[in-house]
Amino acid sequence: MRQLLDEAAQGAYGVGAFNVNNMEQIQAIMEAARETKSPAIVQASRGARSYSQDRFLYHLMLAATELYPEIPTVLHLDHGNSVETCKSAIAMGFTSVMMDGSLMPDGKTPSTFEYNARATREVVETAHSKGITVEGEIGCLGGIEDGHGAGLDALSHLTDPDQAVEFVRQTGVDALAIAIGTSHGAYKFTKKPTGETLKMDRLLEIHRRLPNTHLVMHGSSSVPKELQDIINQYGGKLKPTWGVPIEEIQLGIKNGVRKINVDTDNRLAMTGAIRKVFWEKPEEFDPRSYLKPARDAMKKVVAQRMTQFGQAGHAGDYAPISLEEMAKRYQQHLTA
Ligand code: G3H
Ligand code: 13P
Ligand code: ZN
Numbered sequence: 029m030r031q032l033l034d035e036a037a038q039g040a041y042g043v044g045a046f047n048v049n050n051m052e053q054i055q056a057i058m059e060a061a062r063e064t065k066s067p068a069i070v071q072a073s074r075g076a077r078s079y080s081q082d083r084f085l086y087h088l089m090l091a092a093t094e095l096y097p098e099i100p101t102v103l104h105l106d107h108g109n110s111v112e113t114c115k116s117a118i119a120m121g122f123t124s125v126m127m128d129g130s131l132m133p134d135g136k137t138p139s140t141f142e143y144n145a146r147a148t149r150e151v152v153e154t155a156h157s158k159g160i161t162v163e164g165e166i167g168c169l170g171g172i173e174d175g176h177g178a179g180l181d182a183l184s185h186l187t188d189p190d191q192a193v194e195f196v197r198q199t200g201v202d203a204l205a206i207a208i209g210t211s212h213g214a215y216k217f218t219k220k221p222t223g224e225t226l227k228m229d230r231l232l233e234i235h236r237r238l239p240n241t242h243l244v245m246h247g248s249s250s251v252p253k254e255l256q257d258i259i260n261q262y263g264g265k266l267k268p269t270w271g272v273p274i275e276e277i278q279l280g281i282k283n284g285v286r287k288i289n290v291d292t293d294n295r296l297a298m299t300g301a302i303r304k305v306f307w308e309k310p311e312e313f314d315p316r317s318y319l320k321p322a323r324d325a326m327k328k329v330v331a332q333r334m335t336q337f338g339q340a341g342h343a344g345d346y347a348p349i350s351l352e353e354m355a356k357r358y359q360q361h362l363t364a
Pocket of ligand 2: 047209212214245247249250289291292293
């Protein structure tokens with residue numbers, strides 16, 4: 029991940045990080061990466077790890093690297109809730125972990141700065157000694173529907189730039205997730221947000237103070253109306269909602285955002301495609317008849333985001349460095 033984000037910073041583009049739980053989602057990402065010639069970040073939450081019993085997901089990832097050797101691919105732990113969770117992901121073969129110490133291990137209660145810095149530092153020490161990248165988080169995202177948010181309104185725990193600087197200094201993280209008004213899930217905003225709804229000024233300030241830290245935007249699904257409409261057209265019941273406009277993400281990318289987390293848009297795309305088959309062909313019962321359109325719909329969204337974030341065309345720019353070599357580099361110059 030560190031190498032992939034360094035390359036993205038050099039090329040001034042962003043890289044989407046897409047959540048996976050099963051084979052179809054991994055295939056969708058890898059096919060989109062091949063089609064657009066993009067590096068890929070495949071990320072799994074704790075929920076995904078337990079859904080797939082960990083090892084299924086790991087072997088699907090191995091299959092992805094075997095079948096798509098031309099794509100630099102990261103297997104990243106999304107929202108690790110404790111040092112133990114991060115260590116278990118490292119033991120399982122993840123090449124990058126997020127220690128989300130902005131919340132206590134329950135994934136809901138905002139933590140103290142001291143707890144966050146201590147836990148994250150411990151993960152950095154273990155991870156870097158093995159060449160593995162660490163993402164930390166300072167400030168809390170709003171929303172709670174996926175269990176990775178403080179359940180507060182999205183603006184009540186924005187990242188404080190002074191704390192961000194101190195956090196990076198104390199922990200030595202490679203990438204930093206910041207809270208600038210986004211939240212997880214489909215229900216982010218009740219009308220189209222502007223640069224004021226999202227605190228882009230804060231992002232600019234953090235980037236000015238931490239020009240060499242890769243910034244991460246969570247809760248970055250755009251929740252496109254077309255995807256909402258497909259679900260509702262075929263019997264779904266989504267309430268009107270707005271996500272993060274692509275232009276705001278692109279502004280972030282111009283100002284230090286290198287990793288952009290997207291899950292909800294893919295969930296919407298897959299569900300819409302499945303609902304359509306169920307609605308139009310109620311006689312179908314072969315799972316492939318709806319999982320294939322679902323996979324195609326996700327691939328389309330991922331390919332579109334890869335192009336919009338600017339990572340398209342960059343898969344062949346570099347050859348992945350081994351973890352052993354990364355560990356040496358961390359020892360020599362990267363660790364704080
Ligand atoms: O931010 C979290 C992702 O959307 C994953 O959610 O915990 O429901 O797998 P999950
Ligand atoms: P969305 O719910 O906006 O897709 O955010 C996903 C995310 O941040 C995963 O960590
Ligand atoms: Zn997230």
